Amino acid sequence: MKSENDFMELCILYQEKAMSKEQEQDLLSRLKNNPEELKKFQEFLALDEHLQEIYHPEKKSTLFWNGLQERMRSVSTDTFRENILKINDRENKKDSVKNPTFIWIMAATLFLSVVVFMFNYYNASQDKKLKAFILKTAQGAEIKRGNKVLLATKGMALYIDDILTTRGADDTTEITYVEIGYPQNKTFVLINRNTEVKFKSEDNGSQFLLIKGSVEATVAKQVIGNSMKWQTDEAKIEILGTRFVLSSFSKQTKLEVYKGKVSITSVSDQKKMLVEKGHYAIATKNNPMILKPTNERISEGLIALYNFEEKQGKYIHDSSNFGESLDLEIQNMSAVKWSKNGSLNVFAPTIITSVKPAIKIKEACSSNELTLEVWIKPRISKKRSTILGIMGTGHNVNFSLGQRPDNSNVHYGVHLRTSQTNLHGVPGKGTKHSTELELTQLVYTFQKDKVTFYINGVKDVEYETGGTFANWNDDYHLVLANEFSDKLIKKFWSGEFHLIAFYNRALNQDEIKKNIKAEKNKISKK
Amino acid sequence: MKSESQIQKLIVEAKTGSNEALGHIVDEFQSSVRGFIAMLGVSPDMIIDLSQETFLMAFKSIEKFNDENPFGPWIRGIARNLVYQYYAVEKKQSLFKRTAIEKHLLEKEPVEESINQLTKFRQEYLNTCLSELPEKSAELIRQKYQQGKNSVQMGDALKIKPNSIRKSIARIHQKLKICIESKQALENN
Incomplete structure (x- = not known):
């Protein structure tokens, strides 16, 4: 070459x-x-770099300069505080306090500093009135602008009266979603599939109308009187700085709050409620609004979730509500048994595969971070077996989790394909300690250049590694309890599946423990 | 593009605290600082942050700058030191492993001829050159840079081998480079 x-x-x-x-x-x-x-x-x-700038307007000069000005302001605010402290120190000295001329000079300096600070604060809040931009989008998302229908693309600014539409599973096989945001303000809104949102106004805070569907938002702390507002047919919502999911389906509005507090007013009776973290409210036109606590399980970044609560049938449903559902199908029903309380016992060779390629997992992990959480009860095996993976044939994987025998216990190992491994994800990484043959939470996280294993919420081992997911294969399926092979007996895994969750970010130990708290009681009753 | 004397005047005003002068300086040098940091092999997702830090450092210490000297090399020196520091911190935290190529790029100063191409009007020329591309080439570039697709994904969608996609993009890059250079040459003449 x-x-x-x-x-x-x-x-x-x-x-x-x-x-x-x-x-x-x-x-x-x-x-x-x-x-x-x-x-x-x-x-x-x-x-x-310059081509990236052309196609990503959020990097244009004005936004670069505005971002730089914000950083400069944070420097000058610190200087302001230092000056105030110095002034306070001097005022405490007796000889300075006795000098009236000095007092007037200090007072004038203080007054001017306050004026400059308030001026900069005002400018900062003005800057935060920038229009929203589209930050990410999957194919099929559109903007209706007047009489025109435009393809929603990354970097587009939103204008007043724009209607953003994403399609759902009924009329397309593609995953459609749009993420909009105010990058400087660290406010992001994910518009899920089959959703319509109208951008109404920028006056007194950004205002949106959720016509149908659901959105998930992380909102930076807002200025009172200038905060983000959402409206549906049934409710008006004002956000002051929080993380929430707002859905409008079948003539009801559901607001679920994960962080902070959100005020919701029922349109029918004007009753107002404050929904706090860990709670949700449902508003309808004909019934009083209700407020209830939610499950504490971490949902931020959740991209696929299997609870194994079906109790019967050959399908296992993805209940994450992220993108298009990645459901699984059991090949041989005589090799498995559903429990009455919701888990799947695999006791003979079979294979469980996703009905379509697991492309949504790859697309969601574009930041090259990943968490896999599994709750399983393994059985002893003398050979290596594959618990699950995103894979093709011939041991080619994007990702795989396997079990290795260790006397009467088990070890676990992961092969993750990155730009620094081969197509089989070799070299793989394994747990340091083994576990017993009982219900176990195993969590694997990949972040930047490190891999971490947690067993039952305790950090087991951490490795330095590297690479990105750029070379993941879009055609690979999610597979459970085996690998694609001419002989199902080769790598089949025997045990119970209780829960599988994928996240598009690396969870930290606190979050993993929260999931244990949320799931342990529920699963132990199964 | 501003002359050296106009830039000197801006720097003098910036030293007196003129926000407008700082804005003009950013406008004049933003493209070249970002292009320079890219040439040092920094990951694309860190270029904006490091560029903003460069200007922040430059404005903090602008009092010390002798405005008889050219501003470009001075601010690029700040950029290079920041990139060194960034790698040093990342290495200490064991979060980042530089590849041999990245190490080599950081050690090798781009030549003046390359740096001189990074003018304020480059984006304008680039926009014009992009509009002059044939539709198929423009579509490939749009898919790559606007939609963030790689050669494998584009190849799958267009039913073309990824190698052929890369060859096409390589040819388009060459065309754009020649087009920009010819427009810059015309401007200078």
């Missing part, structure tokens, strides 16, 4: 983080030995 075109292809591979070790060595050697190619590579990187 020595021509100029070959060199440029290496540059593209580098930019996509899709180089093999040999290609990396080849590129490095060319950069070290050929100054002209080094220059071209540097210029390629700069052109790449």
Whole structure:
């Protein structure tokens, strides 16, 4: 690969983080030995950055400058506080206090500092009135703007009266969602599938109308009187800084609060309620509004969830409400048994696969973070077996979790495909300690360049690793209790599935413990 | 593009605390700082942060800057030191492993000819050159940069081998580079 075109292809591979070790060595050697190619590579990187700017307007000059001004203000506010402290110190000194001229000078300085601070604060709140931008979108999302229908694309600004629409499972096989936000304000709204949202106003805080469907929002602390507001047919909601999910289906509005507090007013009787963290409210036109506590399980970043509560049938449903449901199908019903209280016992060779490729997991993990949480009760086995994975044939995986025998206990191991492993996710990583043959929560997190295992909420081991998920295969399916093989007996896993959850971020230990608290009592009763 | 004397004047005003002068300086040098940091091999998701930090550091210490010297090399020096510090902190926290290529890029200063291309008007030329691309090429670039697709994904969608997609994008990059350079040459003449 020595021509100029070959060199440029290496540059593209580098930019996509899709180089093999040999290609990396080849590129490095060319950069070290050929100054002209080094220059071209540097210029390629700069052109790449400028092309990113063209297609991502949130990086344009005004937003860059506004972001910079905010950082500068935080510096000047600290300086203001330092000045105040210094003034306070001086005022405490007796000889300074006795000097009336000095007192007037200090008072004037203090007054001017307050004016400057309030002016900057006002500017900061003005800056936060920037229009919302589309930050992420899957195919199929549209904006109705006047008489036009536009394809919603990353970087587009929203205008007053825009209606954002995402499609659902009924009329498309694609996952559709849109994330909008005010990047400087750290406020983000995820518009789920089959949802319509109208952007109503920017006056006195951003105002949205949820026509149908559901949204999930993380809202930075708002200025009172200038806060984000949502409206549905049944309710008006004012947010002051929180995280919530708002849904409007079948003539009812449900508001679930995960952080902070949200005020909700029923349109029918004007009754107002304050919904706090860990609670939800339901408003309808004909009935009084109700307020109840929610399950404490972590839902932020949840992209797939299997509770195994079906009790019968060959399908296991994905109850995450994220994107399009990734349901699973049991191949051999005589190899499994549903428990009465909701778990699935696999006792003979079979394979359980997703009905469609697990592309939503790959797409949701675009930040190259992942958490897998499983609640299982394994059985002893003399051979290695595969508990679950996102895989193709021939041991090729995006991800797989396996069980290894260790006398009367079990160890677990994960193969995760990244740009720094091969197609089988080798080298894999394993737990340090083994577990007994009882109900176990196992959590695996991948974040930036480290992998962490937790067993029953306790950190077991951490490894340094690296790479991204850019080389994950879109066609692989989620598979349970086996691998794709001509002989089902080879890698089949025997045990009970109680819960499986995927997140698109690395949960921390507190969050993992919260999930244990939420699930333990529920599962132990099964 | 502002002359050296106009930039000197802006710096003098910035030293007196003029916010407007600072804004003009950012406008003049933003593209070149970001392009320069990209040339040092920094990950794309860190370029904006490090660029803003560069200007922040520059404005904090602008009193010390001798406005008879050119501003560009000075602010690029700040950028390079910040990138070094960023890698040093990441290494200490064991969160980041630089590849050999990234290490090599940080050690090798881009040549003046490359830096001189990073002018304020580059984005304007780039926009024009993009509009002059044939529709198929423009669509490939849109899919790559606007939709964030890689060659495998584009190849799957278009039923073309990823290698062919990469070859096409490489050719488009070359075309854009030549187009920008010719427009810059015309402007300079």
